[in-house]
Amino acid sequence: MDDLRLRFPNEPEYLQAVEEVVTSIEEVYNEYPAFERMNLMERLCMPDRIISFRVSWVDDHGRVRNNMGYRVQHNNAIGPYKGGIRFHSSVNLSILKFLAFEQTFKNALTTLAMGGAKGGSDFSPRGKSDMEVMRFCQAFVNELWRNIGPDMDVPAGDIGVGGREVGYMFGWYKKMTREFSGTFTGKGLDFGGSLMRPEATGYGNVYFLLNMLATKGIDLAGKRVAVSGAGNVALYTAEKLIRLGAKVVSLSDSDGSLIIPDGLTAEQFGQVFELKTSYRGRLSELADEDWCEYHPGKRPWQLVKADIAMPSATQNELDGDDARALLAQGCIAVSEGANMPSTPEAVHEFLNAKILYAPGKASNAGGVSVSGLEMAQNSQRLSWTAEEVDEKLKGIMADIHAQCMRYGKEADGFCNYVRGANTAGFMKVARAMMAQGIV
Numbered sequence: 001m002d003d004l005r006l007r008f009p010n011e012p013e014y015l016q017a018v019e020e021v022v023t024s025i026e027e028v029y030n031e032y033p034a035f036e037r038m039n040l041m042e043r044l045c046m047p048d049r050i051i052s053f054r055v056s057w058v059d060d061h062g063r064v065r066n067n068m069g070y071r072v073q074h075n076n077a078i079g080p081y082k083g084g085i086r087f088h089s090s091v092n093l094s095i096l097k098f099l100a101f102e103q104t105f106k107n108a109l110t111t112l113a114m115g116g117a118k119g120g121s122d123f124s125p126r127g128k129s130d131m132e133v134m135r136f137c138q139a140f141v142n143e144l145w146r147n148i149g150p151d152m153d154v155p156a157g158d159i160g161v162g163g164r165e166v167g168y169m170f171g172w173y174k175k176m177t178r179e180f181s182g183t184f185t186g187k188g189l190d191f192g193g194s195l196m197r198p199e200a201t202g203y204g205n206v207y208f209l210l211n212m213l214a215t216k217g218i219d220l221a222g223k224r225v226a227v228s229g230a231g232n233v234a235l236y237t238a239e240k241l242i243r244l245g246a247k248v249v250s251l252s253d254s255d256g257s258l259i260i261p262d263g264l265t266a267e268q269f270g271q272v273f274e275l276k277t278s279y280r281g282r283l284s285e286l287a288d289e290d291w292c293e294y295h296p297g298k299r300p301w302q303l304v305k306a307d308i309a310m311p312s313a314t315q316n317e318l319d320g321d322d323a324r325a326l327l328a329q330g331c332i333a334v335s336e337g338a339n340m341p342s343t344p345e346a347v348h349e350f351l352n353a354k355i356l357y358a359p360g361k362a363s364n365a366g367g368v369s370v371s372g373l374e375m376a377q378n379s380q381r382l383s384w385t386a387e388e389v390d391e392k393l394k395g396i397m398a399d400i401h402a403q404c405m406r407y408g409k410e411a412d413g414f415c416n417y418v419r420g421a422n423t424a425g426f427m428k429v430a431r432a433m434m435a436q437g438i439v
Contacts, residue, residue: 001018001019011093011098013097013340014095016098017102018101020422021422024416028423038434040433047074047075047097047101048075049073050070051072051073051144052068053068053144055140057136057139059128060131060132067123068091069121070119071117071144072100072117074101074117074118075116077429077432078108078113078114079113080114080149080152080153082103082114082115082116082153082154082372083099083103083107084155085120085155085158086120086158087136088122088124095315096118096120098339099118100117102340102360103368104116104429105425106362107372108429109365109424109428110369110372110400112396117153120158120160124160126160138171141172150183154183154371155169155183163186163187163198181378182375185375187374189383193374195383196386196390197367197371198236200236200367200393202235202236202238202239202312202337202366203237203366203390204365205335205336205337205364206241207398208397208401209358212335212401213356215415220246221245221246223307224247224263224304224307225241225246226250226301226310227251228252228301228318229252233367234251235251235273235276237337241310242264242266247262248260249304250303250304250306252283252299256295257298257303258293259293259303260293262291268292284296299318299322305329305330306329306331307330308331308332310336311334311336311341312337313338314338315338316340316343318346319345319346320345327350332355332356334357335356335357336360347359356415357417358417359418359422361425362417362421366393369392400421403420404420405420406424407419407427
């Protein structure tokens with residue numbers, strides 16, 4: 001870690017992600033002296049390659065705009081590089097390196113043959129017209145297309161990149177390569193997409209939560225669940241929770257938090273879902289509704305009493321004070337829908353309290369799992385039913401939970417899911433790297 005801090009002093013998110021892993025796998029790493037002889041840890045922490053480029057595009061007023069684009073191909077020891085593309089003004093190399101590093105272990109946990117990567121740009125689709133978004137996506141892929149492919153690197157969506165953006169990028173990739181292949185996942189159903197892909201991360205997180213609760217004999221029905229975010233992950237998390245009888249008491253976006261003291265009804269959820277998906281609206285537009293309270297500029301964690309927290313917005317959105325507030329209110333479980341949404345201090349509080357705490361690399365792996373299933377369907381030129389995909393997703397999340405239990409269960413019965421997930425993912429990638437030599 002000292003060496004990485006000297007090399008990359010301005011990349012806090014990347015250093016945070018690496019430190020969480022290396023400190024939790026130290027014990028098992030030291031059981032294999034060959035790892036150290038091959039300098040495996042340092043090799044695993046540093047990306048295979050980083051592709052960076054300028055993206056020049058023309059807005060609706062004829063002005064030329066410029067953004068930075070990136071693709072971090074972290075590790076392909078167990079399969080083609082796989083990971084989303086993020087379009088957001090906050091995107092920088094540190095964030096993408098952390099996401100690609102996390103993706104490597106997350107993909108290893110899925111049991112599918114996928115390496116880890118991440119990409120994106122500091123371009124924000126918010127406030128842009130469809131034609132501006134299309135022109136940007138085409139310019140982005142114009143720079144990247146030589147470095148991706150169905151057996152090389154398969155991007156998907158992430159924050160700011162939904163079905164519209166994936167469709168535009170896939171269309172330009174197809175034009176440049178003159179081939180129709182499963183190079184992108186999250187595609188439309190009419191051109192190779194998989195049923196259940198939009199729902200997958202949110203549903204998968206709930207399935208992982210159910211596996212955790214089952215170890216304690218706890219029923220989800222009737223539990224008050226605080227959810228952050230209002231994108232695909234948060235919305236489908238909320239939808240599944242409502243179907244299973246839980247009370248969703250919060251949602252949020254970058255402007256503030258929506259608190260629902262009595263829990264979202266199916267009708268109210270439909271109103272929120274339409275606002276966010278059909279109109280790309282803001283939660284503040286619901287501020288005058290009598291069934292909710294809107295808190296501008298606030299995160300939900302200290303605003304509402306919750307039995308379970310499911311942070312599903314972005315990295316480092318839940319800090320130590322938030323964690324202590326949740327625990328004081330009697331929170332019994334935290335299952336992460338976003339990538340690294342809890343700060344190190346918050347994670348320490350959860351582990352110290354010995355509640356059920358699932359890190360994102362385990363609990364939010366449902367999205368990339370169904371992306372992997374989309375890749376399989378594309379390779380076979382088949383389309384599975386929603387029921388088939390959902391059953392496979394449930395099986396994958398149960399298997400990830402079992403791997404976490406295998407490596408994370410302690411003598412007193414407590415399961416440290418952080419250590420379990422990191423160790424399980426690390427060992428799979430490490431064994432593959434050792435077998436393939438220094439490459």
